[in-house]
Amino acid sequence: VPPRAKYLRTVILELNRIHSHMLLLGHMGLEIGFETFFHYMWRDRETVMDIVEMLTGNRVLASYVTIGGVRRDLNYEMIPKIKEGLENLRSKIPFYREVLEKDPTVKMRTRNVGVLTKENALKLCVVGPVARASGIKMDVRRDEPYAAYDEIPFNVITYDEGDTWARLMVRLEEINESINIIEYALDHLPSGPYGVRAPRVVPEGETIGRVEAPRGELFYYIKSNGTAYPERVKMRTPTFANILSFIKIAEGGGIADVPAIFASLDPCFSCMDR
Numbered sequence: 001v002p003p004r005a006k007y008l009r010t011v012i013l014e015l016n017r018i019h020s021h022m023l024l025l026g027h028m029g030l031e032i033g034f035e036t037f038f039h040y041m042w043r044d045r046e047t048v049m050d051i052v053e054m055l056t057g058n059r060v061l062a063s064y065v066t067i068g069g070v071r072r073d074l075n076y077e078m079i080p081k082i083k084e085g086l087e088n089l090r091s092k093i094p095f096y097r098e099v100l101e102k103d104p105t106v107k108m109r110t111r112n113v114g115v116l117t118k119e120n121a122l123k124l125c126v127v128g129p130v131a132r133a134s135g136i137k138m139d140v141r142r143d144e145p146y147a148a149y150d151e152i153p154f155n156v157i158t159y160d161e162g163d164t165w166a167r168l169m170v171r172l173e174e175i176n177e178s179i180n181i182i183e184y185a186l187d188h189l190p191s192g193p194y195g196v197r198a199p200r201v202v203p204e205g206e207t208i209g210r211v212e213a214p215r216g217e218l219f220y221y222i223k224s225n226g227t228a229y230p231e232r233v234k235m236r237t238p239t240f241a242n243i244l245s246f247i248k249i250a251e252g253g254g255i256a257d258v259p260a261i262f263a264s265l266d267p268c269f270s271c272m273d274r
Contacts, residue, residue, distance in 0.1 A: 001068060002069060004193065010149065011055070021175050086179045114261035121162070139212055167264040206222065
């Protein structure tokens, strides 16, 4: 994969992380009876969706990353517009941080609610923001870098509280970190091709790969028999890894807290379909 394509992949992956986290944070506002927070978060999320559309041509199903690179190159005239949008979004983060830290509704519905201790998180092998909110410093981008993550400095956000509030705060702080990553990638974007032509038939063999999706580690196993079609493809989505932790998290909690606790895991039910 050409260096330019690696950086462009990093940009779109972090944009996806931002809009995924903002979608969840807004949804959490609904679950705790704080509809204003939902509207604010989804309003500002539109900035990210507009950037994704400008870069890829689509708002949701971007299909930007391809075998050998990316589907479209970045027009340099886009860079100031992307930075302006991200800077506008960054200016909102202190407000959202203050809401999550000080608003009485948020504190009542999330603080010390749905606690997953570090010990239980390790036993249950949770991943992504759920793990990092319980004090586990794990991130595939750092532990096994792909795209351009080995060339871009960033922090792995962790909280030790392990409660619903900590899972929200990890995602909020990761939005700010993603903005930093994108800006660095745009400032150091290499020249050259944005993709290479890949063979349509791969040799016989097997391989594994993993990335840090917004919800956590996304794992793939692929076995090829030397034809144009894979013999076996196995995926383990972050939700599949995290969902069983709900049983432990919900122990001793109130019925009214169940929706917010469950949503704080950011479950994707289509990812769970087997």
